[in-house]
Amino acid sequence: xxxxxEVTAALRATLGADRVVTDRQELRTYECDGLAHxxxxxxxxxxxxxARECALTVRACARAGVPFVAxxxxxxxxxxxxxxxxxxxxxxSKMRDIVELAPRDERAVVEPGVINLHVxxxxxxxxxxxxxxxxxxxxxxxxxxxxxxxGGAHCLKYGFTANHVLGAQIxxxxxxxxxxxxxxxxxxxxxxxxxFVGSEGTLGIATRVTVRLTRLPESxxxxxxxxxxxxxxxxxxxxxxxxxxxxxxxxxMDALAIEAAEAAVACGYPRGAGAVLIVELDGPAAEVAAQxxxxxxxxxxxxxxxxxxxxxxxxRALFWKGRKSAxxxxxxxxxxxxxxxxxxxxTALPEVLRRIGEVSRAHGVxxxxxxxxxxxxxxxxxxxxxxxxxETDRAETVSGAIIDLCIEYGGSITGEHGVGTDKAKxxxxxFTGDDLETMHxxxxxxxxxxLANPGKVFPTPRLCGEVPRRHAxxxxxxxxxxx
Amino acid sequence: xxxxxxxxxxxxxxxxxxxxxxxxxxxxxxxxxxxxxxDELAVVIRGGGTKLxxxxxxxxxxxxxDTHRLTGVVEHAxxxxxxxxxxxxxxxxxxxxxxxxxxxxxxxxxxxxxxxAANTSGPRRLLHGTARDLVxxxxxxxxxxxxxxxxxxxxxxxxxxxxxKLFTGAYGTLxxxxxxxxxxxxxxxxxxxxxxxxxxxxVGPLLAAIRAEQVVPSAVELDRPGPGxxxxxxxxxxxxxxxRERAARLEKVLGGTxxxxxxxxxxxxxxxGGTGVKLTAALSRVxxxxxxxxxxxxxxxxxxxxxxxxxxxxVPRTVELLRAAAxxxxxxxxxxTAPPEVRDAVDxxxxxxxxDLMRRVKDRFDPGHRFAPxxxxxxx
Ligand SMILES: Cc1cc2nc3c(=O)[nH]c(=O)nc-3n(C[C@H](O)[C@H](O)[C@H](O)COP(=O)(O)OP(=O)(O)OC[C@H]3O[C@@H](n4cnc5c(N)ncnc54)[C@H](O)[C@@H]3O)c2cc1C
Numbered sequence: 001x002x003x004x005x006e007v008t009a010a011l012r013a014t015l016g017a018d019r020v021v022t023d024r025q026e027l028r029t030y031e032c033d034g035l036a037h038x039x040x041x042x043x044x045x046x047x048x049x050x051a052r053e054c055a056l057t058v059r060a061c062a063r064a065g066v067p068f069v070a071x072x073x074x075x076x077x078x079x080x081x082x083x084x085x086x087x088x089x090x091x092x093s094k095m096r097d098i099v100e101l102a103p104r105d106e107r108a109v110v111e112p113g114v115i116n117l118h119v120x121x122x123x124x125x126x127x128x129x130x131x132x133x134x135x136x137x138x139x140x141x142x143x144x145x146x147x148x149x150x151g152g153a154h155c156l157k158y159g160f161t162a163n164h165v166l167g168a169q170i171x172x173x174x175x176x177x178x179x180x181x182x183x184x185x186x187x188x189x190x191x192x193x194x195x196f197v198g199s200e201g202t203l204g205i206a207t208r209v210t211v212r213l214t215r216l217p218e219s220x221x222x223x224x225x226x227x228x229x230x231x232x233x234x235x236x237x238x239x240x241x242x243x244x245x246x247x248x249x250x251x252x253m254d255a256l257a258i259e260a261a262e263a264a265v266a267c268g269y270p271r272g273a274g275a276v277l278i279v280e281l282d283g284p285a286a287e288v289a290a291q292x293x294x295x296x297x298x299x300x301x302x303x304x305x306x307x308x309x310x311x312x313x314x315x316r317a318l319f320w321k322g323r324k325s326a327x328x329x330x331x332x333x334x335x336x337x338x339x340x341x342x343x344x345x346x347t348a349l350p351e352v353l354r355r356i357g358e359v360s361r362a363h364g365v366x367x368x369x370x371x372x373x374x375x376x377x378x379x380x381x382x383x384x385x386x387x388x389x390x391e392t393d394r395a396e397t398v399s400g401a402i403i404d405l406c407i408e409y410g411g412s413i414t415g416e417h418g419v420g421t422d423k424a425k426x427x428x429x430x431f432t433g434d435d436l437e438t439m440h441x442x443x444x445x446x447x448x449x450x451l452a453n454p455g456k457v458f459p460t461p462r463l464c465g466e467v468p469r470r471h472a473x474x475x476x477x478x479x480x481x482x483x
Numbered sequence: 484x485x486x487x488x489x490x491x492x493x494x495x496x497x498x499x500x501x502x503x504x505x506x507x508x509x510x511x512x513x514x515x516x517x518x519x520x521x522d523e524l525a526v527v528i529r530g531g532g533t534k535l536x537x538x539x540x541x542x543x544x545x546x547x548x549d550t551h552r553l554t555g556v557v558e559h560a561x562x563x564x565x566x567x568x569x570x571x572x573x574x575x576x577x578x579x580x581x582x583x584x585x586x587x588x589x590x591x592x593x594x595x596x597x598x599x600a601a602n603t604s605g606p607r608r609l610l611h612g613t614a615r616d617l618v619x620x621x622x623x624x625x626x627x628x629x630x631x632x633x634x635x636x637x638x639x640x641x642x643x644x645x646x647x648k649l650f651t652g653a654y655g656t657l658x659x660x661x662x663x664x665x666x667x668x669x670x671x672x673x674x675x676x677x678x679x680x681x682x683x684x685x686v687g688p689l690l691a692a693i694r695a696e697q698v699v700p701s702a703v704e705l706d707r708p709g710p711g712x713x714x715x716x717x718x719x720x721x722x723x724x725x726x727r728e729r730a731a732r733l734e735k736v737l738g739g740t741x742x743x744x745x746x747x748x749x750x751x752x753x754x755x756g757g758t759g760v761k762l763t764a765a766l767s768r769v770x771x772x773x774x775x776x777x778x779x780x781x782x783x784x785x786x787x788x789x790x791x792x793x794x795x796x797x798v799p800r801t802v803e804l805l806r807a808a809a810x811x812x813x814x815x816x817x818x819x820t821a822p823p824e825v826r827d828a829v830d831x832x833x834x835x836x837x838x839d840l841m842r843r844v845k846d847r848f849d850p851g852h853r854f855a856p857x858x859x860x861x862x863x
Contacts, residue, residue: 104691104767105813127695149641162645163616172840179836184763184788184814186602186613186652189835189860190844194615194648198641218697238562244581244669284697287725343637347562375639376563412640419642430642431632438623438631439644445843457643467846 003064004043004086010060011046015053021045030089033074033081034136038421042069042083047094050111051169051177051207054090058205059175061088067451070201072113072141076148077339078420080200080456090205092143099208103128106213107166107183112143112206119211128213131158134416135324143206149198151416153249153323154280156374158214160416162197167210170196173203173447183210195442200418201453203446217282220248221292222310224319225277225299226270230254230369232303233275234349237373239298240279241346245291249280250374251323254353257330257368257381258322264329267322270306277304277373278319326370327381334366334383336392338399342406343415346376355405356380365391365398377415378406404429419457427459440464485552486515493547495527496540497823500547507552509622509630509661516659517628519546525853526626528655530571530597533590537601537820538654539831542857550596553661558636564667565619565636570596570660582667585611589751589791596660602652605749606702606718609787611668614651620664621647626657626849638666649844654859657848671720674701675730679715679739683777687770689715689737690785694766696736698729703786706747710778715785716745752782753793758821760792762805763814775808776801788814799828806833835860 001009011020021027022044031039043066048054061068067087074081083089092113100109103126108119116137119130133152134140140150146168151160158164167181181193196203227233233252240247253261255274261267269276279295281288299307310316322329330337344352353369360367368381380402384395403413403426413419413426427436436458444464446452455461486504493500502524506512519526524545529535550571557567559579566579572595574588587605588598604613611617620634623646633646650657681689686705693703693715701720707713715737719729730741753759762772762781766788773781776794779801783790794801798821806816810833818831835841838861845852845863857863 102765102767105765106694107765149645151639155639159612159616160639160641162648163612178840182813182836183765184809184812186604186761186763186789186815187836188815188817188832189837190657190841191615191648191652192837192840192844194651195644195646198645215694215697215699241564242562244672246669283699284721284725284729286728287699287721290722290724343639345560345563345565345637347560372639376637377639410635411637412635412642414642415637415639416641423642427643430635434629435631435633436643438625438629439633439646441847442644442646442649442844445847446840467843467850 003066006064007060007066007088008044011057014056015046015048019047019049019053021047030071030074030083030091033071033076033079035077035079035420035422038079038082040083040085042089043086045089045091047091049094051171054205054207055171055175055177057088057090058171058173061451062173062175062449065449065451067454069453070143070147070205072144073115073139075136075140076144076420077341077417078414078422080148080418080420080453082421084454092141095207098122101126103213105183107210108213109208109210110142111208112141112146114142116140116142116145123213124216127216129216130164130211131214132161132164135327142209142211146197146206146209147199147201148416148418151377153251153372156250156372157246157248162194164212165193165197165209166212168193168196168206169208170204170206173449173452177207181210200420200457202443202457204452219285219288220280220282220316221288222316222319223279223292223296223299224269224308225279225304226273226306227275227277227304229274230353231350233277234353234373236277236299236302236304237349238347239302240295241374243294243298245294247279247295247374248282249278251278252276252369252371252373253323253326254369256366257326257370260329260333260368261322261326263332265321265325267318269322270308278323323370330368330381330383334385336384336386338382338395340378340380340382340399340402341414341417342378342403342411344376344378344406344409344411346374348409349373349376352378352405352409356402359398359401363394363398365394367398376411378402421456424457424459427457489547495535495544495547498540498544500527500544502546503549504546505549505552509624512548512553512624512659512661513628513630515548516624516626520627523851523853525856527855528596528600528659530594531573531592533593534597534601538858539826540857541855548659550594557662565638565664566667567636567662567664568595569662570594574598579667581670583670584617584665585668586614586617586665587749589749595663599651599660599663600653600655604784604789606704606784608784609703610699610701615648617665618647618651618663619666621650621660622662623650623658623660626851626854634664636664654855656845656855656859656863658854673723673726674718674720675726675741676744677717677719677730677733677737677739678742678745679737680712681715682712683770683773686713686715686773687767690769691767692736693717693733693786696733698733700786702784704748704783705785705790706745706782707773708780713773714745716748747782751791752780756822758794758798758825759819760794760802760805761817761819762790762792762809764788764809764812765814768812771808771812772805775804798825802829810834832860
């Protein structure tokens with residue numbers, strides 16, 4: 001028996017045949033996540049019903065030395081949930097219970113497969129919601145959010161998943177269940193929870209997550225402002241931040257992104273706009289009213305030629321519809337596209353957009369820009385037609401050049417989609433060998449055998465080695481040389 | 484770089500050091516720690532020295548690395564709301580004009596590095612979070628002298644492991660923090676404080692009422708100086724119009740009055756040399772912490788589920804009571820600091836989940852167990 005066959009037999013026996021998928025056709029449905037051009041059919045898929053079954057699965061893998069990959073809803077955009085051909089894909093889609101809703105403690109405890117938006121829906125009746133709101137929130141899982149440290153349009157004001165996860169029960173790569181953090185803040189000891197969030201499934205599997213619930217704001221006001229070019233929209237953004245206003249969201253789209261959104265969802269943005277900003281303020285009504293006037297004035301002063309203020313929830317939804325559907329929408333104007341995710345210091349926005357324009361023209365590849373303008377998180381959409389000779393390569397060149405720009409301007413190779421399979425190769429451009437080695441020390445503490453989601457995040461496979469023998473506390477050295 | 488043999492003041496919780504080094508840059512720090520590694524020296528980092536009496540004494544100590552020359556603001560990018568600061572800089576010395584680093588130290592003289600290593604926090608943690616929520620990048624020299632960086636200078640960034648969170652609250656057991664990047668927050672143009680005196684049974688409903696009201700406080704603090712009523716103080720910040728309206732509303736809901744920041748604001752309730760305990764609980768169960776030892780002075784960020792207690796008298800017995808209450812309430816009781824006789828008689832850290840994983844982390848980062856050995860949880 002191969003190690004994988006051993007695991008399969010063991011899990012059939014302990015969990016039951018219905019938890020285990022071996023049918024080739026069915027396995028194929030799990031071959032990729034949202035980054036569909038990377039495909040690997042998993043060796044085995046397991047669908048645990050609870051933490052215990054999850055732990056048994058991982059333990060079986062550990063015993064046989066078989067790699068395992070966690071998967072939530074498979075919406076990841078960096079190939080983080082790309083399966084291993086000789087490994088087990090542990091899918092959390094049967095772990096979807098909201099275990100506890102405790103609005104009095106402003107907490108909810110959920111299983112990892114719970115859909116992001118479902119937490120908000122459950123909490124809304126109590127006047128609360130779950131703040132991190134990735135555009136994929138109708139389908140992505142909390143476990144996936146934890147692994148990616150996902151953000152959303154509103155993280156400018158409210159922070160990312162890391163700021164909203166208070167505790168997690170995890171299965172370590174040995175198959176042990178361990179509690180990190182908890183319902184109360186500041187758990188003593190190392191902040192392993194903080195290190196786990198954003199670790200992309202390489203430190204274990206989250207089996208239960210305690211999240212913070214946030215009070216629904218009393219007032220929300222949304223503004224759509226149209227500008228002649230992205231320069232004016234960028235200047236307006238800078239003015240808002242410089243005035244000390246922290247909107248819940250500031251989102252920008254350029255002409256090409258607007259064109260795509262119009263084609264896809266007819267969002268009816270102002271005609272002739274070279275850029276639009278969606279600015280949303282939320283909070284106490286009196287506070288929002290005062291700041292909204294400020295923001296409107298700053299958009300006008302910086303060249304907005306049309307301002308629309310959402311009069312009701314339906315109008316607000318329409319403003320957001322164009323933005324939230326932007327990724328899929330470019331499918332209407334281009335047969336293929338790459339969704340890039342990079343970060344620059346926000347103040348460098350106009351300059352970097354100009355440089356992206358230059359790269360795009362030089363290679364004859366169109367780039368549509370959608371971004372979280374408030375925090376400098378760019379989502380350039382690189383358009384191409386794979387059927388045309390050489391276009392795929394050119395698009396990849398442009399996409400890579402954009403990442404180089406992010407690094408050149410002191411930003412990051414990823415703001416929210418993660419490193420995964422896709423960006424591991426860029427890690428050495430952002431971090432030194434020593435930086436990566438240090439991150440790897442953490443990985444080795446959790447997973448010395450390297451079985452948890454191998455091949456992700458780190459550019460080259462590394463072995464952990466033994467923990468060096470500890471020196472017994474000897475007598476202090478006679479003379480410390482440099483002192 | 485300055486280095487010298489230790490003087491009579493160079494001890495950590497009573498354990499004398501043999502040498503002191505004061506590097507002035509990350510490079511110099513790497514040189515010192517590399518040499519210390521070669522000689523297998525036991526090392527404790529010293530910032531402002533305000534928390535050297537915290538935790539347990541080191542099992543052994545050869546070298547104190549002092550950060551007082553590792554100071555200054557490297558960068559303040561106002562338009563990007565970020566700063567990069569050297570770890571030995573005093574928190575109180577930071578001035579970003581219309582912006583602020585929302586990391587407030589209860590102890591005057593504390594450095595950035597020390598506040599991070601001990602994970603201290605102040606009243607504004609309710610709105611802006613704690614160190615872990617503010618740090619966006621960190622440069623650390625590992626115990627073997629390797630310089631390593633994680634995160635970056637942009638607020639949004641998920642490239643690689645977020646090691647800044649691991650070093651925050653690690654009590655200097657994993658390496659020397661030399662430089663940090665933080666996100667900043669704008670200073671609000673206006674503020675108001677709403678005060679309300681409350682008897683024990685009133686505290687829970689009042690805290691719940693503040694949470695239910697749409698006033699988004701920056702801080703909800705509480706002080707109970709001893710037996711008798713407590714004072715709840717709520718800080719509201721924002722635009723002048725907004726703050727006026729919110730304060731009026733809160734006054735009405737609480738039956739409180741608008742006043743000044745009370746003198747106890749943001750300070751620990753214990754005197755130097757006394758026992759200080761940090762208590763945490765699920766938000767709705769904070770009143771149980773107050774009820775557990777009604778005679779003990781208690782103060783802190785009640786709105787965030789964090790209180791500090793200053794037990795006197797039979798301290799070990801009181802710690803037991805407080806710890807039992809905190810654990811029942813979903814939290815922890817950690818004795819942050821205590822005189823030697825109390826330190827010997829109590830379990831300073833209490834139960835810590837995930838200790839085995841923590842030991843494995845320590846083994847990887849500091850295989851010789853030379854950095855602040857024994858100061859941290861589980862003898863780490
Ligand atoms: C249209 C669209 C819009 C998007 N918009 C955003 C956005 O605005 N912001 C944003 O941040 N992201 C966005 N994403 C990316 C994606 O939705 C997020 O990364 C999301 O968190 C992934 O969740 P998932 O459940 O689909 O995880 P998966 O794709 O299944 O997995 C993602 C990673 O998490 C790991 N993982 C999954 N579950 C667990 C677990 N229980 N324990 C440990 N590791 C686990 C996997 O191994 C993998 O590495 C978008 C994606 C799409 C398709």
